[in-house]
Amino acid sequence: MSEEGFELISDEELKEEVCRVMKALYQRSLISALGGNVSARAPDAKEFWITPSGVFKGAVETDDLVKLDLEGNLIEGFLRPSIEWPLHAAIYKNRPDVNAVVHAHNPFTLGLALSGIGLKPISVEAVMVLRKVEIVPFAFPGTDKLAELVGKAASTGARALILQNHGIVAMGANLLEAEAVAETLEEVAIAQYVSMSLGKEPPTIPEKDIELYMKLYKM
Ligand SMILES: [Zn+2]
Structure with a gap:
């Protein structure tokens, strides 16, 4: 473990985790065959690995992944990066604490947002895992406008964003955290x-009680 409490993680381990999370999201019906994207970076890195565009998301492999810098320049890989790469880069630029980003199309979370209903602190997970959820107004997928809105919403310290008429963005210090945020959003939305x-x-x-949880778990 490093000083910050992060384990040192190799490119190969990062890539394997990205693929594992992508497949899990597909299996949980949080993304469709061509929808959703996942990225991750080593702590403090100015480059990140992201899933490609136009590949079946239920079977993404490590060789399919693309490494970009924060301006979107290709560093490694053969395929085209996800069209949502500007959104991922905007988060990494605004949030040094975030090292993994999941973009999925959670149907129940989106359904509630489309109905103007916010997620409520109905469970311990809703309080602990989600903490702060921001709504991002609609902008076309893959555009600089969407990236700008996402970067702004992420800079409030949110762990999850709901992209109106589109889907969700979950952020974490690592992939497991971002995955848990994406899944918890849907779990809370379904229960509610x-x-x-x-x-x-x-x-x-x-x-x-929320204040007590925060103290107990030093949040
Ligand atoms: Zn999408």
Whole structure:
């Protein structure tokens, strides 16, 4: 472990984790065959690995990944990078604490956002894992405008963003954290949806307990 508490991670390990997360998102129906993208970097690195464009996302392999610098220049790899690379780069530029970014199309999270319903602190995971979720207004996928809006929303310290009419962005200090944020968004959205569809207003964890969790877990 380094001083910051991060394990030193090799390019090969990073690439394997990116592929594992991509497949897991596909298996959990959080992305479609060509949707979604995942990236990761070593702590403090000015370059990152990202999934390619136009490849079946359920079977991405390490050789398919592309390494870019924060301006989008190709450093390594053969395929075209995801068209959403500017969004990933914007997050890394604005958030030195973030080393992994997951972009998925979580159907329940998006469905609630389309209905103007925000995620509530309905579970410990909702409080601990999500902490802060920002809504990003619609901009066309792959554009500099979307990257600019995402960079701005990410700079508030959010761990998750909901891209209106599009999907979600989950951020973490490593891939496991970003993956957990993407999955927790959907888990919370589904639980909240079930409760609301049965005509209930789901009870939430009281504010004072949230403060206690924060203290207990030094957040
Ligand atoms: Zn997308």
